Amino acid sequence: MQFFVYFTMTEGKRMNPPTPEGMAEMGRFMEESFESGIIVSTGKLSQEVIQVELAEGEFSISDGPFIEGKELIPGFTVIETQSEEEAIAWGKRLRKCMGDGVLRLSQLSGTSSKDMKA
Amino acid sequence: MTMRSVAVSDLEKIFKSESGRVLATLVRIFRDLDLAEETLQESFSAALVTWRQNGIPDNPYGWLVSAGKFKAIDTIRRSDHGKTLLKDLHLHREAGKPIDLEAEYIEKHLVHDDQLRLIFLCCHPRLSMEARISLSLRELCGLSTKEIARGFLTTPENIKKRISRAKNLIKDEKIPYEIPDKDHLDERVNTVLQVIYLIYNEAYSVLHSKDQNRQALVYQALYLSRKLVELLPSSETYGLLALVLIQESRQAARMTNQGDIIPLEYQDRSLWDQKMIDEGRGLIHQAVMSGRLGIYSLQAAIASVHAVADSTQSTRWDLIVGYYDLLLSIHNSPVIELNRAIAIGMKDGPGTALKILMNLRNDPKLSSYHILYSTEAEFAKQLGLHDQASKAYQRAIKLASNAADIKYLQQQLDAMQGFLHN
Numbered sequence: 290m291q292f293f294v295y296f297t298m299t300e301g302k303r304m305n306p307p308t309p310e311g312m313a314e315m316g317r318f319m320e321e322s323f324e325s326g327i328i329v330s331t332g333k334l335s336q337e338v339i340q341v342e343l344a345e346g347e348f349s350i351s352d353g354p355f356i357e358g359k360e361l362i363p364g365f366t367v368i369e370t371q372s373e374e375e376a377i378a379w380g381k382r383l384r385k386c387m388g389d390g391v392l393r394l395s396q397l398s399g400t401s402s403k404d405m406k407a
Numbered sequence: 408m409t410m411r412s413v414a415v416s417d418l419e420k421i422f423k424s425e426s427g428r429v430l431a432t433l434v435r436i437f438r439d440l441d442l443a444e445e446t447l448q449e450s451f452s453a454a455l456v457t458w459r460q461n462g463i464p465d466n467p468y469g470w471l472v473s474a475g476k477f478k479a480i481d482t483i484r485r486s487d488h489g490k491t492l493l494k495d496l497h498l499h500r501e502a503g504k505p506i507d508l509e510a511e512y513i514e515k516h517l518v519h520d521d522q523l524r525l526i527f528l529c530c531h532p533r534l535s536m537e538a539r540i541s542l543s544l545r546e547l548c549g550l551s552t553k554e555i556a557r558g559f560l561t562t563p564e565n566i567k568k569r570i571s572r573a574k575n576l577i578k579d580e581k582i583p584y585e586i587p588d589k590d591h592l593d594e595r596v597n598t599v600l601q602v603i604y605l606i607y608n609e610a611y612s613v614l615h616s617k618d619q620n621r622q623a624l625v626y627q628a629l630y631l632s633r634k635l636v637e638l639l640p641s642s643e644t645y646g647l648l649a650l651v652l653i654q655e656s657r658q659a660a661r662m663t664n665q666g667d668i669i670p671l672e673y674q675d676r677s678l679w680d681q682k683m684i685d686e687g688r689g690l691i692h693q694a695v696m697s698g699r700l701g702i703y704s705l706q707a708a709i710a711s712v713h714a715v716a717d718s719t720q721s722t723r724w725d726l727i728v729g730y731y732d733l734l735l736s737i738h739n740s741p742v743i744e745l746n747r748a749i750a751i752g753m754k755d756g757p758g759t760a761l762k763i764l765m766n767l768r769n770d771p772k773l774s775s776y777h778i779l780y781s782t783e784a785e786f787a788k789q790l791g792l793h794d795q796a797s798k799a800y801q802r803a804i805k806l807a808s809n810a811a812d813i814k815y816l817q818q819q820l821d822a823m824q825g826f827l828h829n
């Protein structure tokens with residue numbers, strides 16, 4: 290099963306980055322997770338969003354950000370695990386490196402192009 | 408394609424956004440920077456006429472590339488230089504494939520790779536650092552030699568010479584137009600990051616926010632860092648973008664109305680650009696998530712600790728010392744040692760820092776670096792060692808080269824002596 294893992298940052302809220310120890314540990318942990326294949330992909334989410342809107346047959350394209358409020362989602366990671374427990378354990382280890390705060394895991398279920406071709 | 412009136416400003420916008428990709432593809436097709444540049448200009452001229460009549464095509468990139476090819480093939484047939492090129496072109500063509508340039512080159516992954524190839528070519532380690540910077544600004548950012556010369560306080564002729572020497576070297580040494588293989592990728596990416604960071608440093612040395620040359624260089628450094636993140640997302644490419652953003656976030660607070668430097672300690676932190684800081688902080692997390700810690704992500708982490716602190720006193724100096732330790736473990740450099748000593752001074756007091764600084768004096772790379780002495784002066788002053796502080800200030804003033812730095816140090820020295828005499 291796959292999970293979409295992310296955390297939020299509050300705009301303008303002054304938080305320090307992970308401690309040097311946490312950072313070093315996180316680097317090792319990530320490398321290990323890439324090697325074992327738990328991490329499917331990880332990347333940055335742009336705050337600049339392109340919006341495609343259809344209204345009465347007319348398209349309008351505009352540039353965002355569109356999410357009002359002060360939460361930013363700086364990046365995402367998709368992980369693949371055998372169970373929810375395994376995903377939570379992985380999340381706990383990551384959060385421990387990062388320090389106090391929240392990490393959210395959202396299970397992905399859907400159809401991929403591979404399934405459609407089969 | 409719909410008929411509609413096309414404004415010149417629309418065309419300019421498209422030229423601006425497409426020129427990098429089109430140029431990169433043309434360089435791959437022709438294996439020749441000069442010809443590709445010439446061709447790019449010609450296909451823009453052709454587009455200006457055709458698009459204003461017939462409207463903007465659905466795929467401007469594809470249109471410009473094929474127009475460029477027609478123009479270039481014309482040029483090639485006409486010139487002697489071209490005849491040699493044509494022979495080369497045939498040699499480079501993959502065996503068994505028809506010369507159907509049209510369909511062959513307009514695939515997306517190729518465009519992506521083309522841009523990377525051009526970046527790696529411009530930043531090739533065989534070229535001198537000056538050549539890499541000039542070539543990158545010319546080919547990757549599309550700046551004119553005049554604009555580059557202004558940014559680096561030299562003449563356009565100099566830049567022109569630099570660029571043509573670089574191009575000749577590329578031809579003579581047959582420097583390949585390729586993406587480095589896995590074993591060399593990290594090392595080659597580092598040379599690209601270094602070029603971008605030096606472009607930014609050139610801008611950073613100018614204090615005036617409204618200085619147009621400064622603005623141009625900052626814009627290009629950010630453009631290139633973002634481009635690299637897009638083409639090659641990795642820990643260090645995120646790290647460099649984060650570092651540039653966080654350093655640049657302080658721009659509005661760096662100078663007094665009289666044009667003097669304001670050190671970090673005395674800056675009005677409410678002037679720091681919070682949006683840039685936020686983006687930088689997000690990128691640092693992503694850098695760490697991407698696996699490997701490197702010099703740019705760690706420097707960005709240090710900058711971000713300053714960025715989130717309300718004052719020098721409340722800065723988490725312990726974190727900063729820790730990041731410097733990590734930094735030293737992957738890249739041993741006397742300048743990093745010096746910065747670490749400053750952080751230790753802030754954390755454990757000036758006495759501890761002075762002891763480390765005295766040891767660093769033995770390092771030949773630091774012994775003529777003005778910051779070593781200005782730092783010593785600051786800490787000595789805090790301990791009431793005014794003689795030592797005066798000597799150190801004087802030495803720093805002698806060694807500094809930037810007028811704003813010299814002025815600042817002189818003011819510090821005068822203020823301390825004035826205080827002693829009153």
